[in-house]
Structure formats: structure tokens, C-alpha cells
Amino acid sequence: MNYLNFPLEQWTNLFVDGWLLPTLGSTFDSFSNLMQGVVDGVTGILLFIPPELFAILIAIVAWKVAGRGLALFALLGFFYIGAVNIWPEAMQTLSVVIVSTLFSLIIGVPVGILGALNSKAEAVIKPILDFMQTLPSFVYLIPAVLLFGLGGVPAVIATFIFAAPPAVRMTILGIHQVPKDVMEASRAFGSTAKQLLFKVQLPMAVPTIMAGINQTIMLALSMAVIASMIGAPGLGATVLSAISRVNVGLGLVGGLGIVVLAIVLDRLTQGLGQAKA
Template sequence: MDGFRIPVGTWIESGVDWIKDNLDGLLDVISFVMSFLVEGLTSILLTPSFAVIIVIAALIAWIVRSWQLAIGTIVSFGLIVGMDLWVPAMQTLALVLVAAIIAVLIAVPLGIWSARNSTVRAVLKPVLDFMQTMPAFVYLIPAIVFFGIGVVPGLVATVIFALPPGVRLTELGIRGVDSETVEAGHAFGAKPGQILRGIQLPLAMPTIMAGVNQVIMLALSMAVIAGMAGADGLGKMVVEAISTINIPKGVEAGLGVVLIAVFLDRVTAALGAPGENRSSLLGMIERRRKPHGGGGGAASTPAAEAPLAQDADPALVH
């Protein structure tokens, strides 16, 4: 076996070089679009005062989760401001949100397709296994070759790393819908598209939102790796702290990532069933609606049953 070696890495390098030489225009377009999205969202987050963004984040937390989370959001984001990390925190938040949106836009259709086609599922499964188990740092190498140093290679690596859970959980949610419910839709003459929109997606939404939650969490976990590729934000500060053994800077930047992660995790987890959180604004509105509907039915029942009771027992008439 001496001298025997399969040059897989060399083959991959040849493929990367071919893409770089022949698809340079497409790569430039992708780089421009991704840079525009991240920089545009960063500008939107940084243009108003930090107090405005904190209030908006707290309102979102109260609407979908609870007033307790709203207070926690104010305290957490206030701590980020107090540590003078607001600008890098918003840069990281913009990168994570853009990466998560792109990953979800790819993952949900793929998950639906995989749930409805066994051949697609058989092809996607090993690909997703490969994407999930490959070390995230490896994605940076071709991304940097294609797009250079900056936010774009970090964004591309983040999308690739965060994509698989969204596909898997979307497929799981669609396949987990009760078959009898789907058959009832067919029996009433609903078309496949109508069944998907009216039955499968609504019933699978909690599982799909769990996948979205995982996509966002994995995207945020890539913040440090994106910083190694030159993306601005808290990840870049962590990399700088590691290279200079700067403990305060590293701890503060890491804490900023944790605070953003907690906010995004709680909010996205609540989006799967926004009306079921009793302390949320949506939950309060839902509870106020139910007693009125139930009270009307309860009030009408005795009036409707009284004549029947009198007819059944003549003594009640006297």
C-alpha cells in the first residue's frame, strides 16, 4: 500500500478552480446581492437610536411570548449598550437574520419536496448528513476562494451549515400530518396544492418553526467562524480577543452573542404557536375572545331547553 493514495482533495481543488474560472460572473452577482442584503439590514438596525430598536424588540417579545421576556429583552439589550457592543451586535444580528432567511427559503421547499417524493428524500438524506457532519471551518476555504475576505464567505458558510435542520424538520412535519386528515381532503376533491396549503402546512407549522429555530441558532453559532473570514460583528471581536489573549474583550463579545441568542431562541420558539403563550399579548387577546363565544352558547342553552322540559313534565306548567 506504500505510495497508494486517492487524491480526493486534489479533485475537489480542481472543481473549485473550474468554478472560479468559469462562473466568475455568477459569483460576483451572488457576492453583490449578499453584501447588499447584510449591509442594508445593518444600516436599518443602526440608523435609529438604540432605544428605538430595544423598544421594538421588547414589543415583539411581548406580542409572541410574554411580558417577562419583554423586560428581559430590555435588560439584555441595555447590557449590550452598556458594554459598548451595540454596533457589532447589530452587525452580527443582521448577518444571522439574512443567513437564516436565505436558509429557510431554501430549506422549506426542499423539505416539502422531500416529504412528497421518496426519490428526492433518498438523494437528500446523504447530502444533509454530509453538510451536518463536515467541520464548519472547511466551508470557509472554498467560500474565501470564491468571494474573498469579508462578510460574504462567512454568510455562505453560515447558510450551508444552518440549512440541514430546516430541511429535516420541514420534511418531518409534513410527513407527520395525520394521513386520515389528508385523505379527507382528497375525498372532498381538494387538489394537492390545496391540501398542502390548507391542511399539511398549518398542521406541520409547529415542527417547521422548530426547524426555523434550529436554523437561527446554528447561524448564530457560526458568528465566530464568520468573524474568522473577515465578517464584522461580535464574532470578529472574539477572534481578535483570541489572537491577543484579551480576556475582557472575549468575555464581553461572547456574552453579547449569548444575549442575542436567547432573544432569538425564545421569540422563534414562540412563533410556532403564538396564541398559546398565556403571558403574550396574542395569548391575552385569544383568552378574551373565548369567554364571549362560550358565554353566548351557555346562555342560550337553558332558554332553548326550558320549553322541552315543560312539555316533558306537565306539572311544571302549573
């Protein structure tokens, strides 16, 4: 079918090089500087806390939220991270996950609310989410590097694109699952649309939204190694270095660090969701 000759590659490059970068390049630079400041700030806060104190604080939170088992695992897991000398890398990874997750929620939850309350908006949002979730994650890296350079900022952007859809979908699902009789009773008592949303629908949808947050965090962590290919710091860079050097031990050290972060964050968000149920 070569006779069709659809020049998508040329058109895309012409749009990016001929209009997007010359017109909005300074805007992307300003946004990149802002995001870099946020990532560096979160990383600085995490590294400022002594590792032993950080591990104890996380263990206490885990005990309160999910029980003794997770508290013990968190304590041993974070002491492992310190013992194998990957604490700075773990905190860098955690900062990227925190920033990208917050970014996903700040945008994803309102978009999910819009989709839940407006069927036409939902019809537009869902195909976009399908595109974000099915496009190979490596494809995100090209425009991220082109627009934001190398480092933590393009990693946050690429991670946001990959991890935001669950937050949107689960927000839509949670609001749709609010029982109709509860909605009708609220309207019968004179609730306005705003009161209905903030005092009935969102509170009842919190467990489902928390499940979406859980999935967003897990997807953000799964991007750690991939994002290291565009200069993202952290445990992903450790694993990538191990791959390039065929160093099995270093790969295991970095991989287990990611596992510790993933299990602790997963159980914490699950515990918070169950507490809200």
C-alpha cells in the same frame, strides 16, 4: 495504504483552479456583490433605528409573543449591549444571522416540501443534509473565501451550509406528521394536491417548521465566532480579537452579547411556534 495513492487533493484543486474559477468566477462575483448589498442594507436598517427604540420594540414584541419575563430580559440585554459599546457589532451579527436564516428558509423549506412529497427526492436529499451537518464547519470557510472573498458574504454562505439542514429536515418531518385521517378526509372532500399542501399539510406542519427555524437561527449564531475568521464583522470579530490579545474582559463582553441575541431569538421563535400550535 500509501500504495493506493488517491489524488483527491490534486483533482479538487485542478477542478477549482482549472475550470470552476475561470468559468464561473464572474458569476460568483456578481452574486457576491448582490449578497453584500443585501447584508449592508439589513445592517443599515438595524443601525438606523435608535438603540433605545430598538430595545423597546423588541421588548414589546417579546411581551406579546413570549411573556413579561422575556420582555424584561430583552430590554435589559439590549441596554447591556449598548452600555458596553458593542451595539454596531451586535447589529452586524444580527444582520448576518437574519440574511443567512432567510436564505436557509427560502431554499430549505421548498426543498423540505419536495422531500416530503417525493420519496425518491427524500432519498437524495437526506445524504446531502448528513454531509452538510457532519463536515467540519472550518472546511466550509475555504471554498467560501475562495469564491466570495473576505467579509460578510462568505460568512452568510458558510452559515447557510451549516444552518440550513434543520429547516429542511423539520419541514419533511412536519408534513410527514400530518395525520392520515385528515389527509383522507381532505381528499374525500375533493381537495386537489395543491389545496392539500397549502391548506392542510403546511398549516398543520407550521409548529414543527418553526422548531426548524429556531434551530437554524441558533446554528447561525453559533457560527458567529468561526465566521469572523474569514472577515465577518460583528460580535464574533470582537471575541476573536479578545482571543488573539488574550483579553478576558473583551471576550466576556462579546460573548455575553452573543448570549443575549441567542436567548432572545430562541425564545421569540419558540413563542411563535407555540402560538401556531
